[in-house]
Amino acid sequence: MMGDGVMQILAKLIQLADQVIKLAGDAPTSRxxxxxxxxxxxxxxxLLRQAxxxxxxxxxxxRIMLDTELxxxxxLALASKCRAHGLMRRVFAIIPTTAFAKMSxxxxxxxADVSWLLCVSTAAADDDQLNGLPPIAQNEPILFLIWGHxxxxxxxxxxARSDSAAALASLARDNLHYAKLIIQEDGVGYLLRLVKEGLADGQENAARALGLLGRDPEGVNSMLHAGVCSALTKLLKDGxxxxxxxxxxxxxxxxxxxxxACQDLFAQNNVIRLLVGHLAFETVEEHSRYSIIPSSKATSIHSVVLATTPNNKPPNSYTTKPEDRSSNPFPKPNAQSQIHSVIQSTIASAKSSKHAAATANGAVPSWKPHVSSGFGTKGREAEDPATKAEMKAMAAMALWQLAKNNPSICKSITESRALLCFAVLLEKGSGDVRYYSAMSIMEIARVAEHNPxxxxxxxxxxxxxxxxxxxxxxRIADKGVxxxxxxxxxxxxxxxxxxxRATETRIIGPLVRLLDEREAIVSREAVIALTKFVCKENFLRVEHSKAIIEAGGAKHLVQLVYFGEQLQTEALILLCYISLNVPESEDLAQAGVPAVLAWASKQGHLVQDSRVDSSLPEARGRMELYQSRGSR
Known part of the structure; x- marks a missing residue:
């Protein structure tokens, strides 16, 4: 912990102290x-020799040694004056009465400073000797508080280490400057050691402190060099x-x-697999590299699916009508849910021939689950439900942040059980885990949009x-809450x-209904989403445009262009794309689309947008052309 520089200063200080002792002991004046x-x-x-x-x-x-040197x-200078010989020297070396008091x-x-330093640098720090701060801390009390912890x-x-980690976490949470100081004063290395060696409270407090220190972008690089990624990954793995x-x-x-930059480093430490394993615990279980079954009543549900599905194929939930799903979004206690059907379809396509043959004959497989998630599960079932829910929520949150703008990590996530876990948690989860699952899916979808x-x-x-x-x-969009x-x-x-696909038209209806939502942010997101269905980059833009019109989207968009305020520009762009794709539509004419396009072309605040300027004239021209043909 102590470098050569401090040792050199200490050697000099001890020599200075010995000189002062010798001169002061032999001084003839001010005895x-x-x-x-x-x-x-x-x-x-x-104390210096002890140090x-x-x-x-x-x-x-x-810092303390430099102050002590001064x-x-x-x-030494004061003691030298007391050794002056001769009358004239004594006259010119008159010592004020306050000099000794000040030096004392x-x-x-x-x-006091050196005693405090010895205390915090040895096992004595466990005692109650750290009450108060050393004199040198008068100008920077927070810094010395950080040093002590x-x-x-x-x-x-x-x-004691657990308590200090909690205190450092509290300081870092309160003030970013304090977080910077903790990193600068070498706190990261000792927090990482506590993550590896501590008990439950110590590991938790140290991990939280490290997360809070990560809010300092400039200090994260030093944390990465210290090995924060591997330490946190090891904690997630070790059970x-x-x-x-x-x-x-x-x-x-x-x-x-x-x-x-942390994303790829965490990925190199296989953190994705570990997080997905935590997410899947008691959500779905991985019993081989490919087979996935629900954690409860797996055998009975599997038997129900095989018994009720022709040719042992699960029902295709992807083509379920919205009204069927919305009328009963959650399964009854004894009913077969759509998620279970999906899980079983994964089983049917991935099980080995031995297990497939056994289940086809109505036999229950005798093999025991072998969890290959990369971490131990012993004792995890005994954890309280709140802790299990927190673990799932934090795992989903971590996957969300790791997935942002990172195609390789998104690929790793989607090649695992994560998507299935997210689907199950969206249906059956609650609170934070549902939110973070939705955010993870959103981030992966954002990356997938630009990554074929x-x-x-x-x-x-x-x-x-x-x-x-x-x-x-x-289901969430259809519910519209x-x-x-x-x-x-x-x-x-x-x-x-x-x-x-072109036949998959059930997506459009719920999004169109959200155009009439009272919350402007919801309508705006619905407009942006629908625009992606009908833009020039979408091969099925014509089919999707017709579906929007059939769902009554034209009249909603006309209203938004006229009265949407913040939504005007986005709604107009969507309306332009639809007009370009199906200009011959009578429904567009009856909804007043030609009139609203003509009105929008005269609104300066709308045509100033480059996206509007590039599409509005063409959309208006095509509408006028096709609608005039139809009127003949």
Whole structure:
């Protein structure tokens, strides 16, 4: 902990102290004051020799030693004046009466500073000797408070280290400047050691502190060099206390959110697989590389599916009508849910021939689950439900932040069980885990929108997991309740617009109905999503445009262009695309689209937008051309 620089300063200080002791002890004048000076210097010298044998915390040690050096140099000068010989020298070396009092105070302060340094640098930090701060801390009390806690992380017991980690987390949460100081004062390394060595509370507090320190973008680089990614990943893997692992997942999310460079480093440490494993625990279970079954009543549900589905094929939930789904969005206690059907379809397509043969004959497989999620599950079932829910929520949150603008990580997520887990949690989860699941799906969909390889592999129409995800997004949009799930669901559906077939028209209706939503942000997201269905980049834009018209979207868009305020521009762009795609539509004419296009072309604030300027004249011209032909 202590470097060579501090050792060199200590050696110099001990020499200075010995010189002061010798001169003060032999001084012929101001005898009483010099003896007091000698006594205090002897106490300081003893402490300095003790410090030379200790493993000091270098950051405060360097500052304290420099201040102590100045004090000893002044003491040496004062003692030298007391050794002056001859009358004239004594006259010119007159010592003010306050000089010794001032020097005595300075020596007391140095003694207190070095004593505090020894205390925080040794196991004595466990005791109650850290009440108050050393004199040197008068100008920067927070800095010395941070030093004290970091030193406790180095020398204290596990309980004391846990308390100090919690205190540092509180400081970092309150003020970004404090977070910077903790990083600068070498706190990260000792927090990482506590993550590896601590008990449940210590690991949790250290992980939370690291996540809060990650809010300082400039300091994250030093955290990465210190090994924060591997330490948090190891905690997620080792099967430790679940609340500590939840804190680790939260820290992963914070670091990835504030420093995108962390994403690939975490991925290299296989954190995706571990997070998905936590997400899948008691959601779906992985019993081989491919087979996935629900965690409860897997055998009976599987038997029901095989017994009620022709040719042992699960029902195609992707083509379920919206009204059927909305009338009973949640299954009855004894009913077969759509999610279970999807899970079973994954089983049917992936099980080995041995297990397939056994189930085809109505036999229950005798093999026991073998969890290959990369971390131990022993004792996890005994965790309380709130902790399990927190773990799932933090795992989903971490996957959300890791997926942002990162195609390779999105591919890793979608090649795992994650999409199926998200679908199940959207249907059956509650609270934060549903929100973070929706946000994760939204981020993956955003990346897939501009990445054809990811879009084709993760969201192909025949994928059971993709079908399950779309079903849940559509259910949320169809329900239309303005909550935390609605906006990310709308956004995700829009980003996936290129994945839907021409026959898949059930997506359009719920989005069109949201155009009439009282909340402007919902209508805006619905407009943006529908625009992605009908823009020039979408191969099925004509079919989707017709579906929007059939769902009554034209009249809503006309109203939004006229009275939508913040929505005017986005609604006009969508209306222009529809007019370009199906200019011959009578429904557009009856809804007053030609008139609204003509009106919009005269509105300066609308035509100033480059997107409007590039599409409005052409849309208006085509509408006039086709509508005039139809009127003949």
């Amino acid at each position: 009483q004051e010099c003896l007091e000076l000698k006594a205090k210097t002897e106490r300081l010298a003893a 030379a044998r200790a493993d000091l915390y270098e950051r405060p040690a360097h 004090v000893l140099e002044k003491a 105070t300075q020596l007391d302060n140095s003694i 970091i030193a406790t992380l180095h020398t204290g017991s596990l309980d 430790g206390p679940m609340r500590a692992q939840a804190a680790a997942a939260w820290a992963v999310a914070e670091l990835a959110a504030n420093h995108p 390889d990811l879009r084709h592999s993760a969201f192909k129409p025949t994928s059971p997991a993709a079908k399950a995800v779309v079903d849940q997004l559509l 303005f909550d935390d799930l609605l906006i990310p669901s709308i956004t995700a559906l829009g980003c996936l617009s290129k994945t839907f």
